[in-house]
Structure formats: structure tokens, C-alpha cells
Amino acid sequence: MTTNTLKLYDEDSYLSDFSATVISCVEKPNSNQEIVYEVILSATAFFPEGGGQASDTGTINDIPVIDVQEKDEIIYHILTSPLAEGEVIKGTINRTRRFDFMQQHTGEHILSGLVYKYFNYDNVGFHLGADTVTVDFSGTFTEEDIRRIEELANEAVFQNISVVAVYPEKEALNSMSYRSKKELSGAVRIVTINGVDTCACCAPHVKSTGEVGLIKITTYQNYKGGTRLEIQCGKRALTDYNKKEKNIQNISVTLSAKIYETDEAVKRLKEEKLSLEAKFTALSAKLLSYKVVSIPSGDEPYALFDFETQDNQLRNYANLVKERRNGIVGIFIPSAKDSSISETDEAIEYRYVLCAKEIDVRQIGAELNKAFQGRGGGSKEMVQGSIKGGRKDIENFLKNYA
Numbered sequence: 001m002t003t004n005t006l007k008l009y010d011e012d013s014y015l016s017d018f019s020a021t022v023i024s025c026v027e028k029p030n031s032n033q034e035i036v037y038e039v040i041l042s043a044t045a046f047f048p049e050g051g052g053q054a055s056d057t058g059t060i061n062d063i064p065v066i067d068v069q070e071k072d073e074i075i076y077h078i079l080t081s082p083l084a085e086g087e088v089i090k091g092t093i094n095r096t097r098r099f100d101f102m103q104q105h106t107g108e109h110i111l112s113g114l115v116y117k118y119f120n121y122d123n124v125g126f127h128l129g130a131d132t133v134t135v136d137f138s139g140t141f142t143e144e145d146i147r148r149i150e151e152l153a154n155e156a157v158f159q160n161i162s163v164v165a166v167y168p169e170k171e172a173l174n175s176m177s178y179r180s181k182k183e184l185s186g187a188v189r190i191v192t193i194n195g196v197d198t199c200a201c202c203a204p205h206v207k208s209t210g211e212v213g214l215i216k217i218t219t220y221q222n223y224k225g226g227t228r229l230e231i232q233c234g235k236r237a238l239t240d241y242n243k244k245e246k247n248i249q250n251i252s253v254t255l256s257a258k259i260y261e262t263d264e265a266v267k268r269l270k271e272e273k274l275s276l277e278a279k280f281t282a283l284s285a286k287l288l289s290y291k292v293v294s295i296p297s298g299d300e301p302y303a304l305f306d307f308e309t310q311d312n313q314l315r316n317y318a319n320l321v322k323e324r325r326n327g328i329v330g331i332f333i334p335s336a337k338d339s340s341i342s343e344t345d346e347a348i349e350y351r352y353v354l355c356a357k358e359i360d361v362r363q364i365g366a367e368l369n370k371a372f373q374g375r376g377g378g379s380k381e382m383v384q385g386s387i388k389g390g391r392k393d394i395e396n397f398l399k400n401y402a
């Protein structure tokens with residue numbers, strides 16, 4: 001039977017290089033049916049995936065460690081190449097990723113501890129990955145609550161409080177009150193931040209809260225009856241700040257607005273856009289009424305191509321044209337994705353409308369769709385749809401339709 005793996009990260013979360021002996025190495029297919037090697041060491045600094053936190057990455061004898069899992073106190077390192085049993089190895093964890101995870105995780109404890117203290121809500125979900133950290137709570141918050149918690153959390157950072165992890169004796173543990181997500185068995189590791197939080201947790205933490213840096217709640221939303229917070233701590237928060245600052249600076253320059261007045265400037269711009277759109281629609285309708293004056297009257301089928309008008313005017317167009325002609329009229333406007341096209345005979349996508357005063361246009365609509373890979377439909381008086389074809393071919397189709 002294999003003995004428990006000695007967890008070096010338990011004692012020293014800053015340890016990134018270590019030596020250990022290979023206890024076993026087993027060849028296995030992974031979920032993609034690729035051959036990988038499951039390695040058990042006498043000791044490890046690799047923190048396995050667990051409790052919502054992704055595993056450490058790094059190398060063992062320069063072989064990449066692609067995953068780390070734990071089962072019954074034994075830690076399994078998944079490698080792409082084998083190691084020899086009994087071999088003494090050199091392990092190196094990705095220190096940057098580890099420290100980032102420590103900043104996020106201790107930051108999460110500070111927030112969860114304060115939420116428990118002031119709101120009595122439980123932390124009911126936690127995910128810590130390379131890109132996002134989410135924390136779920138069993139209750140809801142106002143915007144004011146969120147900013148208050150955030151401020152208290154950062155106060156705890158400024159106070160640079162020690163973060164202490166210990167395995168208390170059973171008796172001491174029984175008399176302690178601490179946060180815990182599940183019923184615990186075996187030795188329980190308690191992580192304490194004095195005055196802020198006491199929580200059962202196996203993960204590596206920073207030594208004191210000052211190392212967490214800024215704690216920022218970037219979003220919060222209702223989630224399963226409670227709230228899901230997205231948070232960024234330390235260097236992640238700085239990276240996020242930089243991205244957002246760049247974004248707001250660009251808006252500021254583009255709109256010639258001061259940084260703190262950009263939201264007002266964007267609102268004004270949106271209002272102007274809506275008012276211009278309304279004017280544009282009114283003018284387009286007016287323009288159509290001028291255009292239709294030049295359409296000859298007559299009874300024979302008639303095709304009209306218009307490369308200037310927007311396809312959302314098709315219905316208005318049809319109603320105006322119908323008043324001037326008795327026969328079938330087809331109006332064709334390049335579809336929105338081809339709307340920049342100037343007059344062409346090449347096959348492009350058209351939005352169309354077919355209409356007539358006293359003729360049922362559904363049949364010709366169906367045949368038009370069939371001839372030009374189109375789709376659409378409508379009533380006896382008016383059929384709308386889209387087709388793809390050349391102008392000449394469409395004109396001929398209509399002219400020859402009898």
C-alpha cells in the first residue's frame with residue numbers, strides 16, 4: 001500500500017523547487033485516449049485540483065506536469081513522459097501562477113469571512129482558475145453592501161494581518177468555530193486571519209494580508225437564489241485596472257470628454273444617434289415618394305432595382321409603387337450585408353418584395369425563390385423574402401412570367 005504523499009505546500013506555500021523520490025509511475029490513457037503517466041512522489045510542492053481551485057502547473061525533471069489530482073491523501077502528477085521508480089527527481093512549480101492563486105484565494109477568505117461576519121451568509125461556491133475567480137454566497141446584496149464589503153476587505157489588507165494555517169488537536173478543533181463547506185474527516189487544516197476569518201482550507205495562502213494587494217469585486221449578480229461575485233485580487237486587479245483605464249482613455253479621446261464625464265458623453269451620443277435615425281427614416285420615406293413618380297404606369301410585370309434605399313423601406317416602397325401600376329411589381333434591394341454594393345449585374349443577395357393590386361403574388365413568389373435559392377412568403381397582395389442572383393436574370397424571370 002502506498003503511503004500518503006508529504007504535502008510540502010502545507011508547510012511552505014512559497015516553496016517552488018523541491019526534490020522527492022518516485023514511488024510509482026503508471027502508464028494510462030487520458031480522456032482523449034492519449035497515453036499519459038500517473039506519477040506518485042514521496043513528497044510534492046504541487047497543489048492538486050480541489051475545492052474549486054485549479055491545480056498547480058510546472059515540471060518534474062523538465063517534463064511538463066499537465067494535471068495534479070488527489071485521492072485518499074495520495075497526490076497523482078500527470079506527465080507526458082515516464083519517470084523511473086526509485087528515481088530522485090527535481091520538481092519545479094510555476095511560481096507566478098501559484099502566487100497569483102495565493103493572492104486570489106486569501107482574498108476570497110477575507111471577503112467570505114467578512115460576508116459571514118456582517119451578513120451571516122455562507123460561501124456556497126468557489127471557482128479559482130487562471131482567468132476568473134467567482135465566489136457564490138447564500139444571500140443577496142445591495143450595491144451599497146457590495147462597496148462596504150469591498151472597503152472592509154481592503155481595510156483588512158492595509159492592516160497586514162498574519163494568515164496562519166494549523167492542524168489543531170481534535171479537542172481544540174471541537175471548541176473552535178470556523179467556516180466549512182462540508183463535513184470534514186481526518187486532520188482538519190484551519191486557516192485564520194485574526195478578526196476577519198477562520199476557515200477549514202487545504203490550499204496555499206500568503207503569509208499576511210498585505211500581500212493580497214487590492215481586492216476588487218468586478219461584478220455581482222443574482223445566482224441560484226443567492227449572489228455570484230466575480231473578484232480580482234493583487235496583480236490581476238492591476239491588470240484589469242490597466243485594461244479598463246486604456247478603454248476609458250480611448251473613449252475620452254474619441255469623444256473629447258473628460259475621463260469622469262465619458263458616461264454622460266456616451267449617453268448624449270446615443271440620444272443623438274436615435275434622433276438622427278428617426279430623421280433618416282422620415283427623409284427616406286419622403287425620398288421614396290419622389291422616386292416612385294418616375295416609375296412608368298402599366299400592367300406588365302415590372303422589376304425595380306434600387307441600390308440606394310435601405311432594405312427596411314421595402315414595404316413602404318411596395319405600397320407606393322402599387323398605386324402607380326396594376327401588374328406585378330418586384331422591388332429588389334441589396335441585403336444589409338451587401339448594402340455597400342453600388343449598381344452591379346453580378347449575382348448578389350437581394351431582399352425583395354413582390355406585390356400587385358389585384359393579382360395573387362404567392363405563386364410567383366414561390367417560383368422566384370425556387371429559381372434563385374431564395375426564401376420568404378407573405379399574403380396574396382405582398383410577398384417578401386431574399387434571393388441570390390444577377391440583376392439581368394431576375395429581370396428576365398419577371399418579364400417572362402405569365
Ligand SMILES: [Zn+2]
Pocket residue numbers: 105109199200201202203
Ligand atoms: Zn480556502
